[in-house]
Amino acid sequence: MDHEARAQAFENALRRAGIRITRQRAALLRVLALAEDHPDANQLFHRATKAGAGVSLATVYRTLSALEAQGVILKVEFEGEPARFEPADGKHHDHMIDVDSGEVTEFVSERIEKLQAEIAAELGYEIVRHRLELYVRKKP
Incomplete structure (x- = not known):
């Protein structure tokens, strides 16, 4: 989904929730739609402020x-980090979190997906949903 369509989807979702789309909120939605990383609320607040949105931190959280x-x-919550956010319109992926820098890398591994399904099946289960987070450090 492109950034403009994603921002429109966000706006439509807020309208369905009965939330008025102010100029500030629309600017915040554009900032969120453009995010290529996993920003937390404070990062989104600063990006929206830099973009001239004049939005409050309380509005960002709401x-x-x-x-x-x-x-x-x-909402993704990584160990020891503030909650971060990503669009729900993407395909399933897992995360690697650099424990030194906090950088989050998305990845997909068919081998891991297959192995998880095999393990669940061996134990008499099927996977309904899952999350995999690898906490990593760059090798010296």
């Missing part, structure tokens, strides 16, 4: 909460 409730963004 907007993120409403978008999460509508199922258009995912």
Whole structure:
């Protein structure tokens, strides 16, 4: 989904939730739609402020909460980090978190997916959903 379509999807989700789309909120939605990383609320606040949105941190939190409730963004909480957010419209992926820099890398591994399904099946289960987070450090 392109950035403009994603921003429109965010806006539509807020309207469904009965939330008014102010100029500031629309600017925040564009900032969120453009994010290529996994920003936290403070990062989104600073990006929106830099873009001239004049949005309050409370509005950022309320907007993120409403978008999460509508199922258009995912809240991801990595160990020892503030909650981060990503669009819910992407394909399944896992995360590697650099414990030194906090950098988050998305990855997909068919081998890991297959192995997880095999292990669950061997134990008499099928996977409904899952999350995999690898906490890593660059080799010296």
